[in-house]
Amino acid sequence: MTAHETTVGADGYVPTGARSLADLRAAAPGCQGCELHQPASQVVFGRGDPDARVVMVGEQPGDVEDRQGLPFVGPAGRLLRRAVDDAGIPVDQIYLTNAVKHFRFVSRGGRRIHQTPDRVHIVACRPWLVAEFATLRPDVVVVLGATAARALLGPAFRVTRSRGVPLPWPASAERPEEFPVGPAQLVATIHPSAVLRADDQQIAYRGLVTDLGVVRGLLAGRGSPTPAVRR
Template sequence: MNETTAGADQYVPTDARSLADLRAAAPDCQGCELYRDASQVVFGRGDADARVVMVGEQPGDVEDRKGLPFVGPAGHLLRRAVDDARLPVDQIYLTNAVKHFRFQQRGGRRIHQTPDRVHIVACRPWLVAEFALLRPEVVVVLGATAARALLGPSFRVTQSRGRALPWPDSAQRVQDFPVGPAQVVATIHPSAVLRADDRETAYRGLVADLTVAGELLAG
């Protein structure tokens, strides 16, 4: 990595005892170049005792401006899907694999750009630190970027979505993560529903996948 992608290791406090400690330190992170153009870091939100952790890709334009994950259009759709899947909202912790918004400026608009692997790797220490303080029963992986960050580059959401998987799966062992939750459920990112030609079908698929997570909690 060059100096702009040195990674977040030096910015993650080794003595963090709470998510609040991590959240307070995150704004100083310059582990990759994304901090330069983003408005602010967008850290996870939710209770440390949450039974479900949902991991997405990166903040979007609205999240970057407000400093909170999943508060834009995709976040509103996710909340509706969570309700339809009967998941307990107060038992969900929301975060992203990459904490800064990557975008391309086009006139007055900021167009989302998918994070590269270098950004996922650079930001990984924050995700590891979050999981060290979380003890969920289920992790919901939202989309390919989150899947690569958590389960390795060989994992394919399209092949494994909507299934209860062990954490970590022996075929994609994630060595540097703390002992994790019992189950993982992968699904599409809610933004994929917004981009779909047939939104209703895509939405039903998202709800069906989230319902599997709910059944694990109940089970």
């Protein structure tokens, strides 16, 4: 049976009229909107202050996140935390989540190897992302990588062409009517896992920090400064 045949979408699992992230988080473990719930250890919902000024959206949980049930706690998450600190963004002002809430992987030699979610998984999980945003009121939305960009901005958006450039949110969204967020802006950048895979990690890391420096500038109302990376 293919992914398309087993995917029904999360619409029927997102609680109608949920008023808080706590309501959504409590309902998320019951989601069977696509086949990814079967091999995954657990659903990995977002975390952070519901009143956070920054919402960061990544791709999906990794192996460590799947086991712990929290987003961005593995190697990529630790690198993101360091980049956030170097860019000068207070970590308590950030809400972290993923476009897809279950870990997609293939087992090989006793290891669970990451597989990028297909479009069908992104679409199936989109109702959770929409429901999260319905309870959030960020000043800045940060899109981390291509999968998150496809989920929020549509398949035509290219992070490599538009990274570090403030865009109006939710007007830049693929279906802005689904995101009842007040005046805010969006900044796209690479996923921290891309830094870990880069041939020159130092250059890739500095680019990530520079993009996050734009976020810091927006929060401070200072435009888009270039931060100094701490060594």
